[in-house]
Amino acid sequence: MTAPWRVGTRGSALALTQTKQTADRLVRHRDGAAYELVTIRTEGDVSTAPLASLGGTGVFAAALRQALLAGEVDLAVHSLKDLPTAPTPGLRLAAHPRREDPRDALCSRDGLRLADLPHGARVGTGSPRRAAQLRALRPDLTVVAIRGNVGTRLARIEQDLDAVVLACAGLRRLGLDDAISEALPPAVMLGAPGQGALAVEVREDLSDQDLLAALAALDDADTRASITAERALLATLEAGCSAPVGAYAEVHDGRLHLDAAVVAVDGTDQYRSQASGNATPEGAAALGKLVAEELLGQGADQLIG
Numbered sequence: 001m002t003a004p005w006r007v008g009t010r011g012s013a014l015a016l017t018q019t020k021q022t023a024d025r026l027v028r029h030r031d032g033a034a035y036e037l038v039t040i041r042t043e044g045d046v047s048t049a050p051l052a053s054l055g056g057t058g059v060f061a062a063a064l065r066q067a068l069l070a071g072e073v074d075l076a077v078h079s080l081k082d083l084p085t086a087p088t089p090g091l092r093l094a095a096h097p098r099r100e101d102p103r104d105a106l107c108s109r110d111g112l113r114l115a116d117l118p119h120g121a122r123v124g125t126g127s128p129r130r131a132a133q134l135r136a137l138r139p140d141l142t143v144v145a146i147r148g149n150v151g152t153r154l155a156r157i158e159q160d161l162d163a164v165v166l167a168c169a170g171l172r173r174l175g176l177d178d179a180i181s182e183a184l185p186p187a188v189m190l191g192a193p194g195q196g197a198l199a200v201e202v203r204e205d206l207s208d209q210d211l212l213a214a215l216a217a218l219d220d221a222d223t224r225a226s227i228t229a230e231r232a233l234l235a236t237l238e239a240g241c242s243a244p245v246g247a248y249a250e251v252h253d254g255r256l257h258l259d260a261a262v263v264a265v266d267g268t269d270q271y272r273s274q275a276s277g278n279a280t281p282e283g284a285a286a287l288g289k290l291v292a293e294e295l296l297g298q299g300a301d302q303l304i305g
């Protein structure tokens with residue numbers, strides 16, 4: 001009997017659910033394997049300040065990464081879109097399970113779709129990317145900045161908002177599919193790079209062969225190719241920026257297709273580009289870089305930084 005794997009997670013309902021689902025799948029690969037959850041409070045959970053003022057998306061991951069590096073946990077499960085693109089010395093993203101629904105969800109009172117929301121409707125989101133795309137689609141809407149966990153955000157529909165936009169993936173993992181009034185297709189709203197995907201992170205020197213084998217079995221090649229392209233795009237665009245960037249890649253018949261947009265926060269301007277390439281790791285990284293450079297060449301750099 002080996003010791004149970006210690007699995008680091010944030011404490012939100014979504015984090016606990018997706019971490020348990022992932023750990024359950026990992027132990028199923030190895031006879032006799034077991035795990036225990038270690039809940040870690042991150043600055044992003046404790047503070048109600050706007051994320052940008054806390055140091056951006058990385059706040060959710062930083063405490064989990066410290067616990068990994070300190071040897072307090074053996075693996076950690078992250079929402080990929082919350083991870084900065086820069087690698088962390090000493091750590092490795094060892095598995096990306098098959099991606100959940102990558103789309104954004106409109107959750108509205110009375111189940112109205114985006115096109116049917118009344119003129120001037122109040123729509124909540126905390127994401128500059130979603131706000132920018134909402135304003136581009138429907139300049140009449142009032143976009144209201146919101147934060148908090150999924151339950152808190154959904155509750156606002158009964159309170160002061162006509163609708164909120166959330167990731168389909170989080171709602172589906174929580175069994176809240178019924179809250180989705182409209183799943184917005186990528187042609188209408190492009191999700192965040194990595195949206196719907198998870199990352200299982202371990203120390204670079206991990207030597208537990210059972211855990212390594214379970215991680216390799218969990219990894220999904222098409223998901224990995226897609227998110228590699230999306231994150232290479234983000235990394236190429238990112239040089240000193242936090243512009244609203246949407247991206248979605250998928251594999252069709254062995255080819256990888258990437259669609260990306262950079263949108264002005266006020267919704268008045270946007271740049272969009274698509275391309276296809278090889279679904280190999282090198283092909284995916286090159287495709288992301290290519291599409292990012294094409295966007296920068298169009299003038300997207302004016303919306304960045």
Ligand SMILES: NCc1[nH]cc(CCC(=O)O)c1CC(=O)O
Pocket residue numbers: 079080081082165166167169170194195196197198
């Ligand atoms: N930034 C918060 C966050 N990080 C991951 C998800 C949802 C699940 C996912 O995209 O994998 C969410 C909530 C949301 O955007 O609605």
